[in-house]
Amino acid sequence: MKGDVMEVKLEGESRAIARPRWLMPLGLIAFGALASAQTFGFIMSPPDRDMGNLEKIMYVHVPAAWTAFVCFFVVFVESVRYLWTSQERHDLIAAAAAETGAALTALTLMLGSIWGRPTWGVWWTWDARLTSTAVLLVVFVGYLVLRAFTDDPVRRAKWSAAIGILGALNVPIVYMSVQWWRTLHQLQSSPHTLSPAYTMSLRLNGIAALLLAFYFITTRYHVARLERANEELADADALVVTDVETLEASYV
Amino acid sequence: MSEWPYIIAAYGVSWFVLVSFAFYLMARDRRARRAARGESWP
Numbered sequence: 001m002k003g004d005v006m007e008v009k010l011e012g013e014s015r016a017i018a019r020p021r022w023l024m025p026l027g028l029i030a031f032g033a034l035a036s037a038q039t040f041g042f043i044m045s046p047p048d049r050d051m052g053n054l055e056k057i058m059y060v061h062v063p064a065a066w067t068a069f070v071c072f073f074v075v076f077v078e079s080v081r082y083l084w085t086s087q088e089r090h091d092l093i094a095a096a097a098a099e100t101g102a103a104l105t106a107l108t109l110m111l112g113s114i115w116g117r118p119t120w121g122v123w124w125t126w127d128a129r130l131t132s133t134a135v136l137l138v139v140f141v142g143y144l145v146l147r148a149f150t151d152d153p154v155r156r157a158k159w160s161a162a163i164g165i166l167g168a169l170n171v172p173i174v175y176m177s178v179q180w181w182r183t184l185h186q187l188q189s190s191p192h193t194l195s196p197a198y199t200m201s202l203r204l205n206g207i208a209a210l211l212l213a214f215y216f217i218t219t220r221y222h223v224a225r226l227e228r229a230n231e232e233l234a235d236a237d238a239l240v241v242t243d244v245e246t247l248e249a250s251y252v
Numbered sequence: 253m254s255e256w257p258y259i260i261a262a263y264g265v266s267w268f269v270l271v272s273f274a275f276y277l278m279a280r281d282r283r284a285r286r287a288a289r290g291e292s293w294p
Contacts, residue, residue, distance in 0.1 A: 053255050061262070100273075103269065220277055223281045226284040226285065227287075
C-alpha cells in the first residue's frame with residue numbers, strides 16, 4: 001500500500017505501518033461535502049407546515065443516527081469475523097467503528113434533545129426510542145471502557161467482540177421502537193416517509209455523513225494499528241527487563 | 253420564542269462534535285507516531 005510509512009522496531013525486526021495518502025484529502029472532501037449538503041438543505045427545503053424551519057435540524061439529526069447504525073453494523077460484522085478467524089485486524093476495525101458509532105450516537109441524542117425542546121416542549125423524556133438509544137450509547141461506552149482497561153490483547157478482542165455483537169443487536173430494537181411501542185418520537189424518517197421537497201437534501205446529508213464516518217473509521221483503524229505495534233514493542237521491552245531481573249535474582 | 257436559536261445550536265453542536273472528533277483522531281495519531289519513533293511512550 002502506498003502512503004506514509006511508519007516504521008516500528010520490534011525485537012530487532014521492524015514493522016512498517018502504512019497510512020494511505022488519501023486519508024487527509026478524504027477528510028477534507030468529507031467535511032466539504034457535509035457543508036455543501038447542509039447549505040443545499042438550507043437553501044432548497046421549504047419550512048415545514050407544522051414545525052417551520054425546525055425541520056432543518058433533521059439534516060443533522062437523522063444522518064447522524066443512520067451513520068451510527070451503519071457503524072454498529074460494521075462492529076457486528078467485524079466482531080463475528082474476529083471470533084471466526086482470530087485475525088487482529090477485524091478486532092481493530094470493529095473498535096474503530098465502535099468509537100465512531102459511540103460519538104455519532106452521543107451527537108444524535110444531543111441533537112434530538114435540541115429538536116425536542118421546541119417541538120415536544122421537553123429536552124428529554126423516557127420514551128422508547130430515546131431510552132433504547134441511550135442504552136445503545138451506554139453499551140458502546142462500556143465497550144470502549146473495557147478496551148481501555150484490558151491489557152491482554154486476545155482477551156480484550158474476545159470480550160469486545162462479544163459486547164460488540166450484543167450491543168449491535170440493540171440497533172434493530174432502536175430502529176423499530178417507534179413502531180413496537182407508543183412513543184413521542186415520530187416514525188422513522190426516510191425518503192419514503194418524507195415529502196419530496198425534503199428527500200434530496202436528506203439523501204445528500206446522509207451520503208456526506210457516511211463519507212465522514214468512513215474517514216473517521218479508516219483513520220481510527222490506522223491509529224489503532226500503530227498503537228498496537230507500540231504496545232507489542234512495550235511488551236517485548238518489559239519481557240527483556242523481566243528476564244534481566246530474573247537473571248540478577250538468580251545470582252543473589 | 254424564535255426557532256432559530258435551536259437550529260443554530262443544532263448545527264453548532266454538530267460541527268463542534270465532528271471537528272473535535274477529527275482533531276482527537278489527529279492528536280492520537282501524532283502521539284502514536286511519536287511513540288513509534290521512540291520519542292515518548294503512549
